[in-house]
Amino acid sequence: MERIQAFVTQLCQSLLSILKIVLQSRRVKRVKPSDKAMARGIVVLGNGPSLNNTVDSAADFLAMHDLLAVNFAACTPLFKQLRPAYYLLADGHFFRALDQPNVKQLWSSIAHVEWQMTLFVPARAILPQLPVNPLLTVARYNATPVEGFSAFEDWCYSRGLGMPRPRNVLIPSIMEAIGMGYKKVYIAGADHSWTRTLSVDDDNNVVSVQPHFYKEDDREVQRINTEYMHHPLHTIMYSFYVAFKSYFTIARYARSRGTEVVNITPGSFIDAFPRMKV
Secondary structure (H helix, E strand, O other): OHHHHHHHHHHHHHHHHHHHHHHHOOOOOOOOOOHHHHHHOEEEEOOOOOHHHHHHHOHHHHHOOEEEEEHHHHHOHHHHHHOOOEEEOOOOHHHHOOOOHHHHHHHHHHHOOOOOEEEEEEOOOOOOOOOOOOOEEEEEEOOOEOOOOHHHHHHHHHOOOOEOOOOOOHHHHHHHHHHHOOOEEEEEOOOOOHHHHEEEOOOOOEEEOOOOOOOOOHHHHHHHHHHHHOOOHHHHHHHHHHHHHHHHHHHHHHHHOOOEEEEOOOOOOOOOOOEOOO
């Protein structure tokens, strides 16, 4: 009975994913680094608070690999220090709130990058008008959530039609690193220790403190707090479940592609990938 239920569930998920792909996915051109670049491996830089320690203690390791940065990292001094070869944005906030100072600063930093960098954005995102910069290349990716039979998932992932449910920016970042052909993908700054700072106040508002390696400005803190207040605790806990489950899907898919994803974040809550100290 359990096998039949599992089969029916996966069949329904697969059919629903096909519909999502038809409605949401676009044809995208995959980025292909040089063989020499892929041989170096890549480090995906999450924005967790541990990233500062990793940068300080493992500078030589980071210098040996290509780097991929995310979200507001471009607004920090580390952006010019590390000079990431790739940058990825996922949250719709970066494309809707163009009048907010921190978002303006982000786009300005990206637009005036002084080294060769590829910016990954969702296929359906509308970008602001950027000045011409021959050093900046924009690449699109499909953030369409795809679930179902493993073989079906792998077929869709390998063609860039979708990915495991992209609950946060780290998920598309790892998937794009795999899609580019890197066989060694390291993740740093991926603390994911959200449950330590999650609480509910006496007015039944969910409070979530999400520290980053940089100090958040007051406007961004207020935006995050307001956003969480509109969601009951069970929906937030479920979103955490979705994220951690997606990492196990990524780990399975990576193995099928001959790619090793390694977590080098000390104290990380992600339990899907092998760990390594650097």
